[in-house]
Amino acid sequence: MIRVLIADDQSLVRAGFRVLIDSEDDMVVVAEAGDGATAAELTGGTRPDVVLMDIQMPGTDGLEGIRRITADPDLAAVRILILTTFDDDAYAVAGISAGASGFLLKTTAPAQLLHGIRVVAGGEELLAPGLTRRLIARLTTPTPPAVDDTTFADLTAREREVVTLVAEGLSNDEITKRLFISLATAKTHVSRALGKLGARDRAQLVTLAYRHGLVRPD
Template identity: 40%
Template sequence: MTIRVLVADDQDIVRTGLTMILDAQPDIEVIGQAVNGREAVALAQRHRPDVCLFDIRMPEMDGIEATRRLAGPGVEDPLAVVVITTFDLDEYVHGALKAGARGFLLKDAGPALLSQAIHAAAAGDALIAPAVTGRLLAAFANARTGTNAAEPLESLTRREEDIVITVARGRTNSEIAEELHISLSTVKTHVTSVMNKLGVRNRVEIAMWAYESDRIPR
């Protein structure tokens, strides 16, 4: 199955380079390119790609606002968005995750990690650049001053607690299955159950909850 990707970046050389890297993958096809966030949103709504790859700093509308319009709270049938940027700044990551991004990468991540992020987003997983994952998730949680993690709607089972911890550490479904010695379908079932019990929309929010509730040391 081919993963259809929309690429948005205002720099021609970067946009072209990302497109060449992705098109070189046997199961990825770039179906459109945009030079700003407004055009990206319009193309995404028209073509419904499997994954959107957005730069953060773009004219007319930045990548965070574009992400919010396509994947943010209240969006029906949200799209999968991976945000990519040159700048390792906490506020960018916070904004992207709150806007509904399913992945966050730095532009020096390399072709292998870029491909992995696209595959993860298409499969419903979340991938954040390993170089920034722990620090940024913890900083995101700490930024919510004066609030405590909401109690689950229903108590988590011991296995679901394991799932929460592995998700918070950035593991994909396949990696969780291998680490916990369970089937891939069982992992997906547990992840869905955890999201329902926590009242969250995606794996990134599971990770946020894990840090807020001190499941993961800060």
């Protein structure tokens, strides 16, 4: 059962999300919050698997809520999925950098939102296609940097290859097909790379790969 916390300042929106999520056999809403501070507090008390986080909320916004959640080592297993609009690129980038596992647009279809929750709960990153290119553009400089070998020095050749594929947007299943390895092996390489690079999740692996030149925008 995927436990979900909904953070949105509009009660009607939260009610809609609750009905949608609770209608699924493998999901349940464990708490609701109207601002980032409440979301962080309730996350500590309920330990959801996924926090569905709005960004623009009065008082303490969602970005600060993300920072508070990801700063607590006891909440390292919690995954955060941002809901944003096309005008919120900067917030989405800041949220990913702060430790969110991905973002979706508020215009996302219900089935896609449910899929997104499952993807993030399963440990994968989720970047809305319409914002991915703009996200990458913000993470990189006009002249892409040379590979920072210091950052990736502790990775084995295979781990480095896997991180590159993660940054290119491949899922674990796609990585297994590309490298002809088992799913368990792919997950192990990702897990070890996360530990060595001090990254919270796959979304931060993507950030590191672009910022330090391991992958360059096409």
